[in-house]
Amino acid sequence: xxxxxxxxxxxxxxxxxxxxxxxxxxxxxxxVADLLAERIxxxxxxxxxxxxxxxxxxxxxxxxxxxxxxxxxxMSYMNLSGGPVNALKDFYKVxxxxxxxxxxxxxxxxxxxxxKLGGGDNGHNGLKSMTKAFGAExxxxxxxxxRPPGRMQVxxxxxxxxSSAERKELDYFVDRAADAVECLVIEGLERAxxxxxx
Numbered sequence: 001x002x003x004x005x006x007x008x009x010x011x012x013x014x015x016x017x018x019x020x021x022x023x024x025x026x027x028x029x030x031x032v033a034d035l036l037a038e039r040i041x042x043x044x045x046x047x048x049x050x051x052x053x054x055x056x057x058x059x060x061x062x063x064x065x066x067x068x069x070x071x072x073x074x075m076s077y078m079n080l081s082g083g084p085v086n087a088l089k090d091f092y093k094v095x096x097x098x099x100x101x102x103x104x105x106x107x108x109x110x111x112x113x114x115x116k117l118g119g120g121d122n123g124h125n126g127l128k129s130m131t132k133a134f135g136a137e138x139x140x141x142x143x144x145x146x147r148p149p150g151r152m153q154v155x156x157x158x159x160x161x162x163s164s165a166e167r168k169e170l171d172y173f174v175d176r177a178a179d180a181v182e183c184l185v186i187e188g189l190e191r192a193x194x195x196x197x198x
Contacts, residue, residue, distance in 0.1 A: 006068075007094065007095055007098050008068040008070060008092050008093070008094050009059075009067055009068070009069045009070070009098045009099075009100065009185050010069075010070050010072060010085070010088055010092060010094040010098060011033065011036065011069055011070070011071050011072065011100045011102070011181060011185070012029070012033075012073075012074065012081070012085050012099065012100065012101050013029035013030045013031070013033025013034070013036075013071070013073050013102045014026075014029035014030070014074070014078060014081055014101060014102065014103040014104075014126040014127075015027035015028070015029050015031075015073065015078065017073075017075045017076075017077070021159070023161040023162065024158065024160060024161055025104050025145045025157065025158050025159075025160060026078060026158040026159055027104075028102075028103075028104045028143045028145065028174070029073075029101070029102040029103045029104065029126075029143070030073050031170075031174050032102045032141070032177045032178050032181065033071050033072070033073050035174055035175065035178045036059075036071055036181060036182075037055040037057075037071050039182075040055065040057035040069070040071075041057070042055035042056065042057045042071070043055065044071075044073060047072070047084075047091075050084050050087040050088050050091065051074065051075050051076045051087075052072050052073060052074045052075055052076075052084040052087075052088060053072070053073045053075060054070055054071065054072050054073075054088065055070070055071040056069070056070050056071075057069060057071070059182050059185050059186060060182070065186050065187070067186060069185060070092050072084070072085065072088055074126075078125050078126045079125035079129055081125075081126040081130055082129035082130045082131070082133030082134070083129070083133065085099070085101075085133065085134075086130075086133040089134060096134055096135055096137050096138050097117070097137060097138065097139075099130075099134075099138035100138070100139040100140070100141060100181060100184060100185070101127060101130060101139070101141070102140075102143065102177065102181065103124060103126055103127060103140065103141075103142060103143065104124075104143055104145045104158060105122070105124075105142035105143060105144050105145065106122075106123075106145060106146070106147055106148075106154065106157075106158070108142060108143075108144030108146070109146050110145055110166060111143075111144055111169060111172075111176075112144035112198050113142065113143060113144070113176065113177055113180055113196050113197065113198055114140075114197055115140065115141050115142070115180060115184060115189060115192050115193050115197060116139070116142070116193075117137065117140075117189055118136050118137045118138070119136060123154075127140070139184060139189065141181055141184070143173070143177050145157075145158070176196070180195070180196040183195055183196065
């Protein structure tokens with residue numbers, strides 16, 4: 001599934017708005033989006049009528065591999081992400097295949113990345129909402145957070161901050177995830193998978 005090279009990309013970091021959620025495992029998508037915004041020299045601002053914050057810019061070297069991107073952070077809470085993302089998709093005329101969701105993934109060890117196109121939501125409410133809004137054929141950058149310890153409930157685990165041990169490596173892993181997003185947008189899924197699917 002390819003789209004013309006001049007079609008824009010919509011890169012969505014998934015998370016929950018508000019300072020109380022900022023350092024949660026569930027907000028790693030926001031962390032990666034913030035770093036990408038920093039790299040392109042932009043600052044998030046409210047997106048018109050869409051319940052989201054956006055940064056517009058370009059990724060990649062000058063020439064044929066330069067891509068127009070819209071970075072987005074839905075401000076609707078995780079389980080309602082589909083509405084704001086769908087509004088941005090329509091406003092910016094982004095093909096579904098050019099949408100990238102960056103999200104936390106329980107079934108992958110901490111810090112491990114997996115990139116893919118399409119598939120199920122694996123119980124992730126942000127993905128579930130997006131898939132309901134416009135189908136499943138968008139890209140995912142899955143950031144491993146591992147499983148909860150002992151008998152801790154999944155909801156409690158994802159809404160807790162990264163542990164002090166995890167925080168020691170968090171900046172490195174967020175940086176690597178941002179690299180993976182850039183590679184996906186500039187060079188395509190296969191190249192990004194072969195480089196970053198650790």
